[in-house]
Every structure is written in C-alpha cells, then in structure tokens.
Amino acid sequence: xxxxxxxxxxxxxxxxxxxxxxxxxxxxxxxxxxxxxxxxxxxxxxxxxxxxxxxxxxxxxxxxxxxxxxxxxxxxxxxxxxxxxxxxxxxxxxxxxxxxxxxxxxxxxxxxxxxxxxxxxxxxxxxxxxxxxxxxxxxxxxxxxxxxxxxxxxxxxxxxxxxxxxxxxxxxxxxxxxxxxxxxxxxxxxxxxxxxxxxxxxxxxxxxxxxxxxxxxxxxxxxxxxxxxxxxxxxxxxxxxxxxxxxxxxxxxxxxxxxxxxxxxxxxxxxxxxxxxxxxxxxxxxx
Amino acid sequence: xxxxxxxxxxxxxxxxxxxxxxxxxxxxxxxxxxxxxxxxxxxxxxxxxxxxxxxxxxxxxxxxxxxxxxxxxxxxxxxxxxxxxxxxxxxxxxxxxxxxxxxxxxxxxxxxxxxxxxxxxxxxxxxxxxxxxxxxxxxxxxxxxxxxxxxxxxxxxxxxxxxxxxxxxxxxxxxxxxxxxxxxxxxxxxxxxxxxxxxxxxxxxxxxxxxxxxxxxxxxxxxxxxxxxxxxxxxxxxxxxxxxxxxxxxxxxxxxxxxxxxxxxxxxxxxxxxxxxxxxxxxxxxx
Numbered sequence: 001x002x003x004x005x006x007x008x009x010x011x012x013x014x015x016x017x018x019x020x021x022x023x024x025x026x027x028x029x030x031x032x033x034x035x036x037x038x039x040x041x042x043x044x045x046x047x048x049x050x051x052x053x054x055x056x057x058x059x060x061x062x063x064x065x066x067x068x069x070x071x072x073x074x075x076x077x078x079x080x081x082x083x084x085x086x087x088x089x090x091x092x093x094x095x096x097x098x099x100x101x102x103x104x105x106x107x108x109x110x111x112x113x114x115x116x117x118x119x120x121x122x123x124x125x126x127x128x129x130x131x132x133x134x135x136x137x138x139x140x141x142x143x144x145x146x147x148x149x150x151x152x153x154x155x156x157x158x159x160x161x162x163x164x165x166x167x168x169x170x171x172x173x174x175x176x177x178x179x180x181x182x183x184x185x186x187x188x189x190x191x192x193x194x195x196x197x198x199x200x201x202x203x204x205x206x207x208x209x210x211x212x213x214x215x216x217x218x219x220x221x222x223x224x225x226x227x228x229x230x231x232x233x234x235x236x237x238x239x240x241x242x243x244x245x246x247x248x249x250x251x252x253x254x255x256x257x258x259x260x261x262x263x264x265x266x267x268x269x270x271x272x273x274x275x276x277x278x279x280x281x282x283x284x285x286x287x
Numbered sequence: 288x289x290x291x292x293x294x295x296x297x298x299x300x301x302x303x304x305x306x307x308x309x310x311x312x313x314x315x316x317x318x319x320x321x322x323x324x325x326x327x328x329x330x331x332x333x334x335x336x337x338x339x340x341x342x343x344x345x346x347x348x349x350x351x352x353x354x355x356x357x358x359x360x361x362x363x364x365x366x367x368x369x370x371x372x373x374x375x376x377x378x379x380x381x382x383x384x385x386x387x388x389x390x391x392x393x394x395x396x397x398x399x400x401x402x403x404x405x406x407x408x409x410x411x412x413x414x415x416x417x418x419x420x421x422x423x424x425x426x427x428x429x430x431x432x433x434x435x436x437x438x439x440x441x442x443x444x445x446x447x448x449x450x451x452x453x454x455x456x457x458x459x460x461x462x463x464x465x466x467x468x469x470x471x472x473x474x475x476x477x478x479x480x481x482x483x484x485x486x487x488x489x490x491x492x493x494x495x496x497x498x499x500x501x502x503x504x505x506x507x508x509x510x511x512x513x514x515x516x517x518x519x520x521x522x523x524x525x526x527x528x529x530x531x532x533x534x535x536x537x538x539x540x541x542x543x544x545x546x547x548x549x550x551x552x553x554x555x556x557x558x559x560x561x562x563x564x565x566x567x568x569x570x571x572x573x574x
Contacts, residue, residue, distance in 0.1 A: 034538030251321030
C-alpha cells in the first residue's frame with residue numbers, strides 16, 4: 001500500500017495523483033510557531049508502508065527543515081520506503097564554484113535530499129554542467145520530461161504556431177518541443193555590447209508575420225528574459241506571444257510584469273501550483 | 288590559527304569574540320536570490336584552519352540551508368575543524384512526540400547540526416525532558432550559563448531587587464540567579480480554572496512593596512507569560528518591574544507589547560542581536 005502525503009500547497013496535484021494511481025492520501029500538517037520554528041505532523045499511519053511526499057521545491061529554504069522532519073519521522077514510525085516527488089527541483093543552478101569560497105549549492109543540496117529520502121522523481125530539472133542527476137543525487141532518481149505535454153497543448157490550443165527560443169541556451173529545448181508540435185521554430189540572435197546593452201534580432205521574421213509566436217522555457221523565475229523577448233518580438237512586428245514555462249517559479253512581482261509586457265497568454269505545467277497551470281503532468285509522474 | 292566567521296547579523300558579538308580571543312575574522316556572505324534560494328560564500332581562507340561559525344539559531348528555518356552550505360564548503364576547502372557557536376539554540380522545545388505522527392524536532396534538528404559541525408557551544412539551551420545536550424547532540428557540546436552575568440548586572444543596576452519567577456517551571460532558574468545576586472525571590476502561584484482562566488497571586492507581597500521586581504526567564508519569545516506577570520505584579524501593587532531574558536527571541540510584535548505593558552526596563556544578554564542587549568556574555572564563550 002502506497003500513501004501519498006502532500007506538503008501544504010500541493011493539494012491539487014496530490015488529488016490528481018491519488019485519483020489516477022489509487023494511492024492512499026495522507027495529509028501533512030506544517031505549522032510555523034511565532035518564533036519561526038516549524039511543527040510537523042504526519043496525519044496518516046506509515047508503518048510498513050511505501051510512502052511518497054509530494055513537495056515542489058521552489059522556495060526551498062523555507063521548506064527544507066519541514067521536509068527533513070517529515071522524512072525522519074516517517075522513518076522512525078516504520079515507513080518501508082520514502083520517495084520524494086519534487087515536480088520542481090530547486091538548487092540546480094549553482095553547479096560550480098565560480099569563485100573561491102563559494103558553496104556549490106546544487107551538490108550540497110542534492111546530498112541533503114539523498115540523505116533523507118530513498119528515491120526522487122522530478123520534472124525537467126535544470127541540468128547544465130551536471131549532465132545527469134546521478135552525478136549529484138546518490139539515490140535513484142527518475143526524470144520526467146514535459147516536452148510532449150507542452151507540444152500537445154500547443155497543437156490543441158495555438159493556430160499556426162512558431163516556437164521562439166529566447167537564446168542559444170534554449171535551442172535544444174525549443175527545437176525539441178517544436179519538432180513534437182510539428183511547428184517551425186526560431187532562436188533569437190543575441191549580441192551583447194555590454195552588461196546592459198544587448199541587441200536581439202528575430203531571424204527571418206518576414207516568414208512568420210502571420211504566425212502566433214510561442215515562447216517556451218523551462219523555468220519562469222524573474223521572467224526577465226521572457227519580458228525582453230516579448231519586447232523584441234513586438235518591435236519586429238510579430239503578434240503578442242503565448243508564453244509557456246514548465247515551472248512557474250515567478251519570483252516576486254515577475255508574474256504581473258510578464259502579464260503587463262504584452263503577451264496573449266501565460267501557460268505553465270502544474271509542477272508548481274499557480275493560476276497559469278494549464279498543462280497537467282500528473283499522468284507522467286505515475287509509473 | 289582559528290578563524291571566526293560571522294553569519295550575517297551576528298557582527299557585534301563576533302567583533303567582541305575576535306577582540307577578546309584573538310581569532311582571525313572571516314566574513315560570510317549570504318544572499319537570497321529572487322527565487323528564494325541562498326548563495327553562500329566564505330570570504331576567508333579555511334585550508335588547514337580551525338574555524339568557528341557564529342550564528343544564533345533563532346528563526347532557524349531561514350538559516351539552516353545556509354548553515355549547511357557553509358559547513359560543507361568549509362570542509363571541501365580543507366578546514367581542519369568546524370565549530371558552531373550558536374549562542375541561542377533553536378528547536379529545543381518539541382522534545383517528545385506528544386501525539387502520534389508528530390516530528391520530535393529537537394532530536395532531528397540536533398542530528399542535522401551534529402552531521403555538519405564538529406562541535407557546538409551554546410548558552411542556556413532550553414533543556415526540559417532531555418537533561419543533557421549529549422542525549423540529542425552526538426558532537427561534543429559545551430553549555431555556557433548566563434546566571435552569573437545576569438546576577439552581576441542586577442547587583443550593579445537594580446536597588447533592592449526581588450526576583451520574580453513567573454511560574455513553578457522557572458523556580459530553579461530564578462532561585463539560582465537570586466542566590467548569585469544575593470537577592471530574595473518569589474515564584475508566583477498560578478491556579479488554572481480553564482484554558483483562558485488562570486489566577487495568579489504574589490505570595491507575601493506585603494514584604495516586597497519597596498523592592499524593585501526583577502523578572503527573569505531564559506527565552507522571551509511571545510512574551511505572553513512576562514506580560515501576564517507584569518499585569519499581576521501591578522495588580523498586587525508592586526513597582527514596574529525590570530524584565531530580563533537570556534535570549535531576545537521576541538516573536539512578531541512581542542517586544543512592543545512588552546514595552547507597552549508597564550515595565551521599567553527590558554534587558555537581555557547578547558545571545559541574539561537586539562536593542563535590549565545589555566549583558567555581555569562574550570567572555571564566557573571563550574575557552
């Protein structure tokens with residue numbers, strides 16, 4: 001018997017997983033005392049059971065202690081196995097000591113998670129210098145890709161799409177989704193003249209004036225790249241784009257800023273709970 | 288050579304320790320990215336050095352990841368030993384599973400700290416069911432007591448003091464400080480008639496009308512007990528009290544509430560940086 005616990009805030013995706021996979025549902029109480037300490041309680045029996053904690057790891061610092069308390073308590077109470085489903089996995093960006101004295105947080109955080117959980121499932125982790133999860137995670141991990149789900153959504157919802165990659169780094173990502181969506185794609189050409197002075201051009205823009213531009217990126221965090229791209233598409237005379245992100249991190253007021261930038265729609269996968277979640281990846285999270 | 292690093296916010300106490308013990312000072316940068324992740328950098332060389340991190344552990348959740356990043360980075364960069372001075376140690380209160388499914392956070396947090404640091408120094412940890420630190424901390428730990436420093440402050444600053452313990456639980460604490468300060472003490476008698484209905488009386492109040500009441504507690508967090516006690520001293524016709532806490536946790540607006548409750552002074556030890564810090568315990572933290 002598998003029991004799926006939902007870290008507070010992840011209830012919608014938890015309900016889909018419970019419904020589709022037939023897991024038992026286990027609530028998890030997390031309260032914060034006035035002094036800033038956390039209180040954690042498992043509201044279902046775990047003895048001799050395989051259990052899953054569903055917790056998206058955006059804003060990881062505020063969740064990490066509660067996560068550790070959950071896992072150790074489940075272990076003390078006799079859980080047979082403890083899996084973490086982190087549809088969004090934080091701390092994947094600082095994957096190198098760029099300057100002496102810096103913490104390589106991706107590696108240390110991976111060791112932390114690997115210590116408390118037995119296995120991990122995540123969706124499109126931001127792998128860059130590390131090419132595979134097992135370079136930093138010592139527990140078995142399974143990576144789910146949202147590209148098919150995104151491509152299906154585009155096919156169903158966008159007429160005459162042209163996919164747009166904001167920069168060279170996104171080339172592989174965007175070309176992959178474009179192929180699956182059977183749509184053309186453009187990667188914008190970026191030329192830096194200095195820290196603040198970047199010229200962006202849309203190659204072959206005249207071929208795509210009647211297309212709907214679709215911006216795709218893995219993480220929408222500050223949304224700065226996307227907002228910049230929207231501006232340049234507008235300047236090139238293209239229609240207001242559809243913006244798609246796998247992970248709706250949306251740091252501080254970035255969602256409002258992106259909405260105000262002149263987009264037609266903002267769409268994300270339901271890896272981080274957000275009102276833009278339109279692409280359901282729950283089916284992919286079930287073995 | 289010992290290098291003392293200061294977690295941001297602990298600079299005043301760090302400067303005292305560096306001055307008194309002759310440590311080298313090492314700055315530590317902690318920045319938070321807009322997406323809620325932490326960036327940590329050690330600003331001094333640690334190779335083959337004994338290092339100390341000074342970090343008071345109030346609001347522990349927001350510091351825990353940075354603490355872990357610091358310690359693991361120091362280790363990777365060749366530090367000989369890594370000591371944590373946590374003048375205030377969080378997560379000492381939930382020391383028992385009161386109800387099935389609850390995390391015993393004191394034990395799990397102790398295991399977490401013990402994993403990343405080699406030794407620990409703290410001031411008056413809130414030991415209750417656990418009688419000694421080594422029941423939960425597996426690394427060598429040293430406990431400093433502030434009672435003498437508090438007693439000295441009272442002798443130097445309060446005329447005709449009478450020490451007040453807010454409840455039976457504080458008896459040992461208060462009687463100890465009273466003895467060292469060569470002052471009388473009263474522990475208030477508390478009678479509960481229900482959750483919200485508690486009658487408190489001041490035993491032998493007539494003997495102490497010309498004394499200055501001095502409230503002493505280890506932690507001032509919500510300050511609710513202290514504010515309640517101030518009220519009852521007032522009702523009993525005593526002078527406005529001096530309130531002394533070892534640890535100035537001061538959750539949310541509790542400091543303002545305590546100031547407004549009719550006290551003459553609020554005094555704390557400098558274990559948690561706060562404007563009430565008047566009792567310096569830095570000398571006690573040095574071997």
